[in-house]
Amino acid sequence: MSISAKNINEHSPWQEMTPGGEIYEGGTARLTKTGEWRSDVPVWDPVKCRQCLLCAPFCPDSSIPVVEGKRLDFDFDHCKGCGICWNVCPFQAIEMKKEVRE
């Protein structure tokens, strides 16, 4: 039986991992929280935002969820703070700030 990506984590012994790290399903990147790499953080202003949706396709990490034609706040589990959305926003509805962690 194939091993699912969700069943492999940093505590898995080598016997319970797939040969060569091969993956037998799609979309497994969402299981890995890469947002912690972020040093800058985008802050979205829903008032200034006109929902033009230019930011969402530019996001290299699919971290701007769009539901029923409207963008929501960032997926901070995967946003790496690259600032591309800030750069392309025509309405200055996104501001880049320093990430502050407790």
Next chain:
Amino acid sequence: MSIRDRLSGNEAIAYAMRQINPDVFAAFPITPSTEIPQYFAQYVADGKVDTEYVTVESEHSSMSTCIGAAAAGARAVTATSSAGLAFMYEVLYVAASSRLPITLACVNRTLTGPININNDHSDSMGARDTGWIQIYAENNQEAYDNYLQAMRISETPDVRLPIMICQDGFITSHAVENILLEEDDAVKAFVGEWDPEHALIGRDHPLAVGPYDTCPYCMEHNVQQAEAMKNAKRAVLEVAADFERTFGRHYGFFESYRMEDAEVALVLIGSTAGTAKACVEKLRAEGVKAGLIKVRVFRPFPFEEIAEALSGVKAVAVMDKSEGYSGAGGPLFAEVRSACYDLKDRPEMIDVVFGLAGRDCAVGDIERVYRHLLKIVTTGETGPRYIHMGQRTSEKEVL
């Protein structure tokens, strides 16, 4: 019924490839392996195989093609030598770590430089740590037989490692010898088909091969690969046993020749074994208890079995057909001496580096090595443990 024929080593490999009819052959020429893709191209042109014959622009590309094809679920093969193998170096590791069974016919030629096209083992010895299984042949028959066994070893589910079938450039690759070939149907039945559970195409689920491996996971995959290489020992013997049942010729990790009561012995790889056997017979006729171990499987290295075979021998010369430039001996010496460390009663052991870049090695040269071992046994003095043989020198020769 076996078929009696006369073929060169390269012809024998190409003949085996035709019989197996692999899915993909990634071809790039380099002396002395060029004839393998050349003969195979004729089979393709004549419609004898339905292999996808991919003519690439380099050996880095030929191995990369094999990697892509094997990941897609295809049986992929290639052939190379010397600098061609060196140019594959990066992707040899990718093939092994991605656990892709690929078969490479390696026709051993020295590595440049200085530039030279003749035989020694520096090319495949340079790739000894890449994670590939390595099997070496003494003659054309063994090259053919090893090739027929290669895919089954490599594709064994708990092995899944690529495999190099090595033979000595020109000495066996271009010399025509008598050979026993097997019938096409018998070969196809023995080799069988490869139908991996996971593949990039033709399966009902997706597959990602070779993803980035972060620190918390990468060492676990390295350990898996190390375990796979240990499993390959079992697979080599299982396939050899079935080969013997099917075709009647016996193979193991190494050949022990007149070792039963040997007091002095050589350990070496490849075609020099034929020369050494002639010398053993000459010495045995004189009453000298001389023996020979011809290593067939270098990766995985049969540590325990080699040690067992050398226990009781008084003096051993390991003959390295590549330098290694460790400053203390060649790669075969390193393994054999390490293997014997666990013996309670270790033989005296020296390394003789010989035959580099095609330097000839005749029966008389081998005899000098045995005579030197006999002197070590008689005098109890081992002398220098790391020596070269066959080069011109202005100093007094050790041998």
